[in-house]
Amino acid sequence: MPDLRTEFLDLPLANPLMNASGVWCSVASQLEALAECAAGAMVTKSCTLAQRDGNPEPRYRATPWGSINSMGLPNEGFPYYLNYARCHDYERKPLFMSLAGLTLDDNLTMVAELREAVTPVIMELNLSCPNVPGKAQVGYDFEAMDTFIHEIADAYDRPFGVKLPPYFDIAHFDEAAAILNAYPQIAFVTCINSIGNGLVIDPVSETVVIRPKDGFGGIGGDFVLPTALANVNAFFRRCPDKKIIGCGGVRSGEQVFLHLLAGAALVQVGTQLFEEGPLIFPRLLEELQAIMTAKGYDRITDFQGKLKTL
Numbered sequence: 001m002p003d004l005r006t007e008f009l010d011l012p013l014a015n016p017l018m019n020a021s022g023v024w025c026s027v028a029s030q031l032e033a034l035a036e037c038a039a040g041a042m043v044t045k046s047c048t049l050a051q052r053d054g055n056p057e058p059r060y061r062a063t064p065w066g067s068i069n070s071m072g073l074p075n076e077g078f079p080y081y082l083n084y085a086r087c088h089d090y091e092r093k094p095l096f097m098s099l100a101g102l103t104l105d106d107n108l109t110m111v112a113e114l115r116e117a118v119t120p121v122i123m124e125l126n127l128s129c130p131n132v133p134g135k136a137q138v139g140y141d142f143e144a145m146d147t148f149i150h151e152i153a154d155a156y157d158r159p160f161g162v163k164l165p166p167y168f169d170i171a172h173f174d175e176a177a178a179i180l181n182a183y184p185q186i187a188f189v190t191c192i193n194s195i196g197n198g199l200v201i202d203p204v205s206e207t208v209v210i211r212p213k214d215g216f217g218g219i220g221g222d223f224v225l226p227t228a229l230a231n232v233n234a235f236f237r238r239c240p241d242k243k244i245i246g247c248g249g250v251r252s253g254e255q256v257f258l259h260l261l262a263g264a265a266l267v268q269v270g271t272q273l274f275e276e277g278p279l280i281f282p283r284l285l286e287e288l289q290a291i292m293t294a295k296g297y298d299r300i301t302d303f304q305g306k307l308k309t310l
């Protein structure tokens with residue numbers, strides 16, 4: 001039976017799977033379900049300094065190929081998730097905490113408090129929420145991204161990671177990686193967040209399917225897989241001293257396999273977890289093991305990051 005165990009930042013994990021921030025991780029009951037499920041790690045919903053209701057509903061819609069969402073960062077506020085982080089059983093699995101402050105100052109306030117808190121939680125700095133009306137994604141403003149990371153790295157004393165939007169231009173992969181490589185404290189890069197500001201239209205009602213922003217929202221699911229794999233592999237090639245966490249388009253063991261092949265150390269599940277719940281994890285692990293058995297791989301490192309080119 002192939003061995004799915006792995007490690008991340010010197011922590012042992014039962015397997016490389018975890019939820020994507022925002023899915024099944026907003027309140028304690030969901031977080032407890034993730035702590036008990038088969039996933040090797042877990043991350044909290046991106047939090048802002050204060051509690052937020054988020055955007056008006058309907059703000060999420062599943063489609064045959066994935067999903068569109070404009071949640072607008074609804075969350076219980078930083079203290080709620082910091083309290084959960086204090087109570088989490090780290091022997092069971094690592095916990096990541098996603099921060100998405102609406103301003104640099106808010107992020108610095110949260111990071112300063114996280115620094116003081118005695119907890120082994122791993123910080124994932126979300127630079128890529130596409131759904132807060134009027135707020136451009138920091139990940140698409142390289143000067144702002146450099147400033148945010150510089151200030152936050154200064155204010156925080158531990159390794160952390162960043163959640164990036166998808167990039168679509170080689171020059172942008174180069175520029176983003178150059179910024180990240182200037183900060184050894186950035187231990188990992190999570191690629192990708194949803195593809196921002198897509199538009200799903202119902203042909204029968206001739207209407208958009210979500211209320212916020214005239215129906216514009218982040219796209220997840222099957223359609224984003226090639227872009228997710230490209231971003232994972234682009235940063236895997238450009239940031240040899242950092243780990244890459246893959247996110248986007250995972251609905252079966254095959255896509256987990258592809259993310260790992262492209263260079264991901266861990267793989268996050270979003271849309272399909274939203275639809276299927278935490279029982280998706282045993283299914284994905286079984287499917288991944290079947291693929292590894294068929295290919296004669298005994299462990300993840302037998303193929304991780306070993307994508308071939310022609």
Ligand SMILES: O=C1NC(=O)NC(C(=O)O)N1
Pocket residue numbers: 022046069070071072073074126128129130131132193194218
């Ligand atoms: O970073 C985020 N990405 C998304 O696709 N949606 C959520 C949100 O809107 O809260 N945040």
